[in-house]
Amino acid sequence: MKNSYCKNQIILFNYFSLGLILFISSCSSWTVPAKYSGDWVSGKIVVTVRTSPKFMKFNFISDTAIFTLKINNDKTVSGKIGNAAFVNGKLHKNYGSGIDYTIECRAIGKIYDKDPVEKKEVEIWLLTMKSNDSLEAELRLVENFSGFPMAGIMFKRLKK
Helix, strand or coil, rough: CHHHHHHHHHHHHHHHHHHHHHHHHHHHHHCCCCCCCCCECCCCCEEECCCEEECCCCCCCEEECCCEECCCCCCCCEECCCCEEEEEEEECCCCCCCCEEEEEEECCCCCCCCCCCCCEEEEEEEEEEEEEEEEEEEEEEHHHHHEEEEEEEEEEEECC
């Protein structure tokens, strides 16, 4: 009786391990859809920067900025968020929640002249695309697990 129990546990563990390996490998094996790759630009967008809390209060500063993106087929992204440029950003597939992809921009500098925060970790969340020539997105501050929404963005594809 004891041997069959151990064999069953080993078989279950092997199936679990195989399932986990298949799940993890399926999460990374995707290609960038052609409709997302290319050059994108926004109009002037209001961007709100949130400062660190002082006695449990945040300060919010807003101004306008233009966004540019270059989404490559190898899942790298570069661009500008106002005055702040980023290179070697990473495009990640998001599973569920109406956000199809996220762009990990990493640390960027000041977005506009009166931006009080020298460096900030941001992501651009790409919503489900409704047209091949326009792309709706959100800019999010993601330091300290915040996910603070900084701007809603409407990108237009740049024609070649």
